[in-house]
C-alpha cells in the first residue's frame with residue numbers, strides 16, 4: 325500500500341471510528357439515541373448502524389421529502405450544501421465509512437482487477453439518476469417510503485446484518501426485502517474486489533450530490549500548466565480514472581491526492597484553492613468533464 | 615471577471631445559502647425531526663420494510 329493511501333486509510337478509519345463510537349450497540353443489538361443523533365454526518369453512514377452516533381444525510385433527506393405533509397428539508401439540505409461547499413468530494417476520499425469499506429475490499433487480491441473499461445463512463449451517470457429518482461422524486465411521491473434506503477442502500481444492509489447478529493428479534497423479522505438488499509450488497513462487495521469503489525462511481529447519490537460542488541468548493545485540486553510536462557503519470561495512477569491536468573474540477577475526483585504524489589514536477593496541488601491554475605477544458609484527451 | 619473570482623463568489627453565495635438554510639431548519643425544529651427518525655431503528659434501511 326502506498327504511503328499516501330496508508331495515511332488516507334488511517335484518516336478514514338479514525339473518522340469511521342469517531343462517527344461509529346457507540347461500541348456497546350454492536351454487542352447489545354441496539355442503536356445510539358443520544359442528542360448527537362440530530363446532527364448529520366457528511367458521509368454515507370446509516371443511522372441504524374449500531375455504532376452510529378450521527379444521522380445519515382441521505383436518509384434524513386428522504387424522511388422530510390416522504391412525510392405525509394411535505395416539509396422542505398432546510399436543515400439537512402443546508403448541512404449537505406455546507407459540507408459540499410467546503411469539501412466537495414473530499415468527503416468521499418476521507419470521511420465516508422462506506423468508501424473505506426470499498427477501498428479495503430480493493431486491497432484483497434482477486435483474479436480479475438479491471439478499472440478502465442468502455443461502459444465505465446456512461447455508467448457514472450447512474451448515480452445522478454438515483455439521486456433524482458430514488459432520493460428526491462419517488463420518496464416525495466410515494467409517501468412514507470424512503471426509496472433509496474429501502475431498496476438500494478448497502479450501508480443500511482450492513483447495519484441490518486450487524487443488528488441481526490446480536491438481536492434475535494430483529495433477525496427473526498428479516499425476509500424478502502432483506503434478501504434483495506443482501507444481493508445488492510453482495511454485488512457491490514464482489515464489484516469492489518474487481519473495480520475501485522464501484523458504488524461511489526456508479527450508484528451513490530451522496531457522491532453525486534458532492535460532485536456538483538467539486539468545481540468551486542473551498543478545497544480543490546489545481547494544476548499548474550506552466551509546470552506540467554504532460555508525462556501522464558497523474559492520470560495513470562488515478563483510480564477514479566480522472567485526468568487531473570485536464571479536469572482537476574471533475575466531479576469524479578475524490579481528492580485522494582495520489583496524482584499529487586505521482587507528479588514529478590510538483591504541478592498538482594490539492595488543498596484550499598487560492599489561485600486557479602487550471603488547463604483549458606477543451607482538450608481531446610479522454611477524461612471526465614463533469 | 616476572471617474564472618477564479620467567479621468560483622470564489624459562487625462559493626461565498628453557496629456557503630451563505632447553506633448557513634441560512636441550516637438556521638431556517640433549526641428554527642423550524644427540523645433537527646429534532648432528524649433526531650426522531652435517527653434515534654429509532656429504521657426498518658426500511660435494515661431491510662425489514
Ligand code: SF4
Nearest residue numbers: 416420423524528531
Ligand atoms: S460516493 Fe458515497 S459511498 Fe462513496 S465515499 Fe462518497 S458518500 Fe461515501
Ligand code: SF4
Nearest residue numbers: 562577578580581583
Ligand atoms: S484526480 Fe488525483 S486526487 Fe482526484 S481521484 Fe484522481 S488521483 Fe485522486
